[in-house]
Amino acid sequence: MTLARLKRLTKSSLMSCAAAFGKTRVGRVVSEQVVEASMRRTRNVTHRGTELTFCVPNGLNHFRVQTFSSKEPETLEWIESIPEGSVLWDVGANIGLYSCYAAKARRCRVIAFEPSVFNLELLARNILLNRLTDKITIMSLPLSEVLAENTLNLTTTSWGGALSAFGVTHGFDGREIDKVFEFRALGLSMDDAVNKLGLPRPDYIKLDVDGIEHMILRGGREVLAGVLGVSVEINDGFEIQAAECRRLLESSGLRLVSKAHSDVIEKNAAFDATFNQAWAR
Numbered sequence: 001m002t003l004a005r006l007k008r009l010t011k012s013s014l015m016s017c018a019a020a021f022g023k024t025r026v027g028r029v030v031s032e033q034v035v036e037a038s039m040r041r042t043r044n045v046t047h048r049g050t051e052l053t054f055c056v057p058n059g060l061n062h063f064r065v066q067t068f069s070s071k072e073p074e075t076l077e078w079i080e081s082i083p084e085g086s087v088l089w090d091v092g093a094n095i096g097l098y099s100c101y102a103a104k105a106r107r108c109r110v111i112a113f114e115p116s117v118f119n120l121e122l123l124a125r126n127i128l129l130n131r132l133t134d135k136i137t138i139m140s141l142p143l144s145e146v147l148a149e150n151t152l153n154l155t156t157t158s159w160g161g162a163l164s165a166f167g168v169t170h171g172f173d174g175r176e177i178d179k180v181f182e183f184r185a186l187g188l189s190m191d192d193a194v195n196k197l198g199l200p201r202p203d204y205i206k207l208d209v210d211g212i213e214h215m216i217l218r219g220g221r222e223v224l225a226g227v228l229g230v231s232v233e234i235n236d237g238f239e240i241q242a243a244e245c246r247r248l249l250e251s252s253g254l255r256l257v258s259k260a261h262s263d264v265i266e267k268n269a270a271f272d273a274t275f276n277q278a279w280a281r
Contacts, residue, residue, distance in 0.1 A: 039121075042129060045069070047076060050105040053129045054095065055122050061160040064097060067264060074260040074276045075206070078231045082106050082204050086228075089113065089190075089202040091143055091216065092209040095122040095160050096136070103135035110135060111199055115142035115185055116164055118157055139199070142166040144187035144212065145219040147196070154181040163210050172210040172274065174238035189219025201226055208233040208276075214244035224252035230279040237273045245277075254279040 038057035045052050045068045056062045069076065075098060082088065084107045090099045093112035102108040114123050120140055127136045142152060143166075150167035155177050163171055166187055171177040193199045205227055207213050213232055217224065224230075230249060234242050246256070258278045265271050 039125070047101065048080070048105070050101060052097075052100050052104060053126075054097070054100075055125045055129065057122070057159050060158055061095065061122070064095065064160055068097060071262060071264050072276060073262055074258070074278070075231060076101065078206075078229075078276070078278050079106060082108060082229070085109070086203040087111070087200045089205045091205060091207045092162075093123060093138075094119055094162060096126040098206060099123075099136050100126055100130050100132055103132045104130060108135070108204075109200065111137050111139055111202070113139045113141075113143055115140055115152055115166065116154065116161065117183070118154075118159055118161060122159055137199075139193070142185055142187045143190060143193070143209070143216045143219070145189060145215040147188045147192050148186075149184055150187050151182050152185050153177060153179045155179065157181050165211050166209075167215070168212060170211055172233075172238070173235045173270075174211070174241065190216065190223040191220055194223060203227060204229045204231075206231045211238070211241070214241045214248065217245055217248040221248075221252070224248070224254070227252075227254075228281050230254060232277050232279070233274060234277055235271075235274045249279050254281055 039055060041056050042053050043056045043062065043065045045065050047069050054061065054065045056065055079098060079102045082102065086106065086108050088102050088108040089111045091113045093099050093114040096112055099110045099112040103110050112123060114120060120138065123138060127133055144150065153165045153169055155163045157180060163177065165171060165177055169176055169179065194201055201223060207216060207230065209216065213234065232245060234245055236242055256277060257280045259275045261275045265274060
């Protein structure tokens, strides 16, 4: 028996036992306490003198915090280049790693866009843990090209999960996603967020939504005309998206400054064509 098969069987057995135990009165009480305790677990990380605390209820969040400095160092460097006090839109904020870093290290006013119901609680908890409530505003509506209802398709229900798709069924690489959960939501464009909701215009935008970056950029021509810089994650293998993003950013008067990814990403065959591009005016 292979190690991978043994792990799958062990996990399946544990889940079956947990499900059976959870049907008893004692099991329900214990299960509730375990969930509450997991949400109280935290881990500290320090990067270039900035100390942050994050909620770590599962292995995925432990990984995110453990690799804070190594997974996307180019994103951290980009944030560090932002002038203090700037308005940053973090589109695809997930659990708020970069929102919190920008708010604390650069004193940015951050609008954190995150539509996943499984990530919103952690995002809110992390903002509170780092005493950044006055610096970060959560925007739970997904950004898209136009103001319209659509379906948010998720590939995971894990806390801290990613690779979701709003209004489409393809992922970051242009391929069909393996959907496990969905719900309807109202999406809006970047221009709508400013003109209809009154959100502050961004000086800088970090855009990482795993597949519809080009659609979001299409809906933000007015906003893009005034931004000073954009960090956008693009998979080179998704050629239509990559070309459209380049066209929209260049037509807004921005120029490509750098394109990079870390060794952590380079070693992952699924993401080795994915890069964070930094654009500036």
